[in-house]
Amino acid sequence: MGQRVIEMxxxxxxxxxxxxxxNNLNFAVEEGAIFGFLGPNGAGKTTAIRLLxxxxxxxxxxxxxxxxxxxxxxxxxxxxxxxxxxxPRFPPKMTPIxxxxxxxxxxxxxxxxxxxxxxxxxRSVGLLGDSSREIAGxxxxxxxxxxxxxxxxxDPELLILDEPTSGLDPNGRMSTxxxxxxLGKEKTIFVSSHILSDIDRICTDVGVLSEGKGIxxxxxxxxxxxxxxxVVRLELEGDVRKFCEALKPAKWVVGFETRGDYxxxxxxxxELPMADAVREATDLASRQGLDLISVSSSTSSIEDAFMExxxxxxxxxxxxxx
Amino acid sequence: MKNRVGSSGQPSRGEALAPFWAIVQADLGGxxxxxxxxxxxxxxxxxxxVRTLGSRSAGTTSSVVxxxxxxxxxxxxxxxxxxxxSSVSSEAGELADSIMSKSVTRLDYVLAKxxxxxxxxxxxxxxxxxxxxxxTLRLEVGDYDALGLTSAVLLIALTLVTLxxxxxxxxxxxPNTVMAIVTLLVLWYAMTILFPVVxxxxxxxxxxxxxxxxxxxxxxxxxxxxxxxxxVAISGVSTALSSAYFHLKDI
Numbered sequence: 001m002g003q004r005v006i007e008m009x010x011x012x013x014x015x016x017x018x019x020x021x022x023n024n025l026n027f028a029v030e031e032g033a034i035f036g037f038l039g040p041n042g043a044g045k046t047t048a049i050r051l052l053x054x055x056x057x058x059x060x061x062x063x064x065x066x067x068x069x070x071x072x073x074x075x076x077x078x079x080x081x082x083x084x085x086x087x088p089r090f091p092p093k094m095t096p097i098x099x100x101x102x103x104x105x106x107x108x109x110x111x112x113x114x115x116x117x118x119x120x121x122x123r124s125v126g127l128l129g130d131s132s133r134e135i136a137g138x139x140x141x142x143x144x145x146x147x148x149x150x151x152x153x154x155d156p157e158l159l160i161l162d163e164p165t166s167g168l169d170p171n172g173r174m175s176t177x178x179x180x181x182x183l184g185k186e187k188t189i190f191v192s193s194h195i196l197s198d199i200d201r202i203c204t205d206v207g208v209l210s211e212g213k214g215i216x217x218x219x220x221x222x223x224x225x226x227x228x229x230x231v232v233r234l235e236l237e238g239d240v241r242k243f244c245e246a247l248k249p250a251k252w253v254v255g256f257e258t259r260g261d262y263x264x265x266x267x268x269x270x271e272l273p274m275a276d277a278v279r280e281a282t283d284l285a286s287r288q289g290l291d292l293i294s295v296s297s298s299t300s301s302i303e304d305a306f307m308e309x310x311x312x313x314x315x316x317x318x319x320x321x322x
Numbered sequence: 323m324k325n326r327v328g329s330s331g332q333p334s335r336g337e338a339l340a341p342f343w344a345i346v347q348a349d350l351g352g353x354x355x356x357x358x359x360x361x362x363x364x365x366x367x368x369x370x371x372v373r374t375l376g377s378r379s380a381g382t383t384s385s386v387v388x389x390x391x392x393x394x395x396x397x398x399x400x401x402x403x404x405x406x407x408s409s410v411s412s413e414a415g416e417l418a419d420s421i422m423s424k425s426v427t428r429l430d431y432v433l434a435k436x437x438x439x440x441x442x443x444x445x446x447x448x449x450x451x452x453x454x455x456x457x458t459l460r461l462e463v464g465d466y467d468a469l470g471l472t473s474a475v476l477l478i479a480l481t482l483v484t485l486x487x488x489x490x491x492x493x494x495x496x497p498n499t500v501m502a503i504v505t506l507l508v509l510w511y512a513m514t515i516l517f518p519v520v521x522x523x524x525x526x527x528x529x530x531x532x533x534x535x536x537x538x539x540x541x542x543x544x545x546x547x548x549x550x551x552x553x554v555a556i557s558g559v560s561t562a563l564s565s566a567y568f569h570l571k572d573i
Contacts, residue, residue: 053423055423056573072427072428083423085419089416106426147419
């Protein structure tokens, strides 16, 4: 097991004795992981990140970074961390060069190192042509790219990204995800998002937050497995009704349901492995002369797994209330 | 895991002060590039020139210099109030994103804010006062004592430093900039106008102005020493309390 870079222990934050933003959170992130921090809007992700950076103090519990307790005074810990906020706000009158140089000084970097890093980073995030323009005139995408450069200015061991693709066009989103995946090869990354496909694409591990509470923590594979049901979804070209007729006598089939004109969800016997169920279903389709468009486990997507976790949590909450 | 800087890696003194100086420089740079500063300096210098030239035939140093310095207490204090009381609260959005999430302690930030706003006030005050004193010494009847004249200028400088520290302190304590400015306005004019009525003359900038002609001529009294002690205490307490509050608050 890798060394733990982040440990949240019974972490709780209550604002003004009214709003429980983070409720008894227990997560750990290991070195080298790309940890996806998932949750719907308002789940408490940004509050947890602010606790992680020591910008706010926990009401109870604690957060440790690199094995040390994070507090507002932990500037030496923050020196090893990079942070990209959601829709970052930077001094509007500064230019990217000036701002990155300023950030470099805040991280106590020497002049030579600052100049070297800022020129590399400005080029990497595609702001070379705008490097002497004031930040005030930048688009959301440009501000996010500048934020990413600022987060990397100190070459951090731990990178914290809060909704890094928020407000980006598809192109910007794709290149940001590629950059995160690339950075993940040498850094530990903690990335919060409510865009599940982004998390599925780049993360190795995931923590799910709902109404301030942690409801799952583990690998993405475990998350999908946990909510796996015994359903295989086929999309077919041809006579789907004929295929359904052929399904009725099959012993491995428990039930089925059509989805639109060319989709069928087949529920199979629980003792049958998924791979066998897929083979049986595709063989049957082939024998009936249908062309296969796609095949998937109906709960193989992270969206389904996530929704299942939220539903579970909701029903548990209801049971607790009754 | 890399361990370049941890609890064991203490930065050198120069490195430790780097964030403080960076924030001071960035803040001062922003202030001196603003139109407010240009407008203020031009207007203040223009008024001092007109005042000095206008009293050329009848003025004395002990009357013209206090009159020129009173502008800072009654008029230009409005600019200082606006800039000091908005120093922290106005950048609340950027604060966490661009500064406090980096390797900066809260004390670095808050002391840098006090330092830059005090330096700004003193630089602007010095520029305008240099014109006032220079012209007065050249053109008016010289009924002054050099030490007295210096003391008078320094006393008003201290008064403005007190106003600035109160402003930055309120800006830290109050998240709403308008609220901080209004509170400081009320406080400053209460100190100037009402304090003498309730017997707190030494802490009243208005009373200090009344004593200035005598100080310029070399008459320093116990009352002025009380004023210096009072303003130093107010500045110190304001800085200490607001720094302690900033250390505890969520940002």
